[in-house]
Amino acid sequence: xxxxxxxxxxxxxxxxxxxxxxxxxxxxxxxxxxxxxxxxxxxxxxxxxxxxxxxxxxxxxxxxxxxxxxxxxxxxxxxxxxxxxxxxxxxxxxxxxxxxxxxxxxxxxxxxxxxxxxxxxxxxxxxxxxxxxxxxxxxxxxxxxxxxxxxxxxxxxxxxxxxxxxxxxxxxxxxxxxxxxxxxxxxxxxxxxxxxxxxxxxxxxxxxxxxxxxxxxxxxxxxxxxxxxxxxxxxxxxxxxxxxxxxxxxxxxxxxxxxxxxxxxxxxxxxxxxxxxxxxxxxxxxxxxxxxxxxxxxxxxxxxxxxxxxxxxxxxxxxxxxxxxxxxxxxxxxxxxxxxxxxxxxxxxxxxxxxxxxxxxxxxxxxxxxxxxxxxxxxxxxxxxxxxxxxxxxx
Numbered sequence: 207x208x209x210x211x212x213x214x215x216x217x218x219x220x221x222x223x224x225x226x227x228x229x230x231x232x233x234x235x236x237x238x239x240x241x242x243x244x245x246x247x248x249x250x251x252x253x254x255x256x257x258x259x260x261x262x263x264x265x266x267x268x269x270x271x272x273x274x275x276x277x278x279x280x281x282x283x284x285x286x287x288x289x290x291x292x293x294x295x296x297x298x299x300x301x302x303x304x305x306x307x308x309x310x311x312x313x314x315x316x317x318x319x320x321x322x323x324x325x326x327x328x329x330x331x332x333x334x335x336x337x338x339x340x341x342x343x344x345x346x347x348x349x350x351x352x353x354x355x356x357x358x359x360x361x362x363x364x365x366x367x368x369x370x371x372x373x374x375x376x377x378x379x380x381x382x383x384x385x386x387x388x389x390x391x392x393x394x395x396x397x398x399x400x401x402x403x404x405x406x407x408x409x410x411x412x413x414x415x416x417x418x419x420x421x422x423x424x425x426x427x428x429x430x431x432x433x434x435x436x437x438x439x440x441x442x443x444x445x446x447x448x449x450x451x452x453x454x455x456x457x458x459x460x461x462x463x464x465x466x467x468x469x470x471x472x473x474x475x476x477x478x479x480x481x482x483x484x485x486x487x488x489x490x491x492x493x494x495x496x497x498x499x500x501x502x503x504x505x506x507x508x509x510x511x512x513x514x515x516x517x518x519x520x521x522x523x524x525x526x527x528x529x530x531x532x533x534x535x536x537x538x539x540x541x542x543x544x545x546x547x548x549x550x551x552x553x554x555x556x557x558x559x560x561x562x563x564x565x566x567x568x569x570x571x572x573x574x575x576x577x578x579x580x581x582x583x584x585x586x587x588x589x590x591x592x593x594x595x596x597x598x599x600x601x
Contacts, residue, residue: 237472239348239552240288245509246467257464260457261289270418270446272323273439274330274429277415280461283344287552290348290468296341296559297415299532300332309533312336313431316532317414322429328439330429338539340530341559342397346549349470350395353517353546354404355502355510358392364497364520375494375575377522377544380537385409385422394521397530397545397558398537408461412447420447420458470515471549474600483597486590490582495520495544495575518547518601527573528557540574550601565598 237244242254261280265271276297277283283293298318302310312333322329332339358379367378380393384402386409391402401407409422419426424445429435447457474480487493496518505511522544529540537543542558555563562568572580586594 237469238288239471239549240290241469242467243351243469243509250463250467253460253463254467256453256455257460257462257467258289260460261464265416265418267323270416272321272417273328273436274319274322274427275415275417276320279416280411283415284347286346286554290346290465291549292346292553293344294555294560296343298332298339298341299530300336300339301532302335303338303531303539309338309531309539311533314428315431316534318430319415319417319427323439325439328429328435333430338531340532342530343555343558343560345395345397345545346471346553347465348468348549349515349517349546350404350468351466351510352470352502352513352515353394353521354466355505355513356394356500356515356521357503358402360500360503361392361394361521365522373491373494374578375491375524377495377520377524377575380523380535380543382535392521393535393537394543396534397542398532398534399521399523399543400534400537404465405458405462408465409458412458412461418446418457420456421445422458467509470517471552473516473548474551476600477596479593479596480600481597483593483595483600486586486594487597490586490594491579493518494579495522495524495526496547516548519544521546524576525574526576528571530558547598547601551599565595 242251246254264279271278277295281289283295284290286292286294298320299316300318301312301316304310312335314330318330318332361379365377365379367376369376380399381390382393382400382402383389384391384406386403386406393399393402395401395404395407401410406422409420412418412420413423413427417427426436426440426443449456497520498516498518500515500517502510502513502515523537523541524544525538525540526542529538529542531539533539550565555561556565556568557571562571569580569583583591583594
């Protein structure tokens with residue numbers, strides 16, 4: 207899988223991002239949050255439009271909602287500041303940490319849905335033996351198609367699980383079996399990088415967040431793992447996401463298309479102060495995890511072919527002291543995927559659970575692998591801290 211790949215210096219990336227994403231070439235309109243990728247064909251735009259309609263659709267029990275769920279539509283959790291963004295709803299994760307340090311997700315898994323359909327015989331909640339309870343916010347999905355197009359080898363090249371270079375940062379790839387392709391892939395979506403492709407990411411969310419079974423995840427969620435209770439609240443066991451008779455497409459196909467062609471967040475104004483702040487960002491070592499720019503691989507589709515992706519993330523798992531204690535796949539409880547910083551200026555409630563009220567609060571919560579950067583931040587002069595925050599608020 208190779209060694210470290212060459213990174214573009216952080217100070218260069220504001221200009222690169224501005225050139226490609228803040229404004230478009232002559233004759234094109236600026237991007238707004240929730241826009242489709244510029245340059246897609248009319249056919250691609252139609253797939254994006256149909257996908258957006260499905261993303262907005264409010265489901266009901268007759269269409270498969272439940273028996274337990276967190277939302278009635280994708281947009282309930284992904285709407286800030288536009289459809290496809292983040293949200294204020296938090297899901298509940300729980301389990302039991304045993305005396306030997308091992309984690310037991312308890313029957314039914316670590317996710318406990320907030321709601322149930324009438325007659326509410328299947329409402330679930332963390333059991334008394336759960337001693338680890340955490341919440342997670344929805345992650346903005348802008349630019350998800352570009353993120354999917356970043357090669358696995360790029361992420362592998364960024365990884366340094368043994369900290370061979372001695373910088374204290376030891377990010378690692380979350381390798382997993384992708385359900386949709388049945389191949390081993392590098393995870394990149396979700397707080398634990400628990401999914402590698404948009405099809406599988408959307409299909410898992412369709413089941414876990416809305417309770418709608420599909421070809422990739424065909425088994426209904428049993429409340430608290432008790433399959434017998436399904437007889438009282440979900441008597442229909444047929445697959446719920448089936449191809450549309452007019453298009454031949456499943457809901458999960460439409461979600462994939464919407465997310466694939468969803469544009470990245472537009473960059474805010476890049477002032478001289480923001481440029482100075484980006485230099486401070488690099489000097490404090492923040493770019494060790496929040497890598498300013500990655501690139502997509504070669505693609506037959508021109509909008510994904512070797513494109514710059516200024517997401518400010520390495521998409522790797524790190525232990526920076528803010529983990530939620532919930533393992534997922536091969537990701538440990540203390541590990542969190544580096545959140546992308548593009549679009550940061552419109553987010554409220556930072557970190558995985560929204561518990562950090564400001565950017566400064568989030569920085570000060572960093573530790574372990576990020577301890578050096580936090581100490582560097584604390585050592586900044588007032589003026590240096592101000593330009594750094596101006597840079598972050600321009601993303």
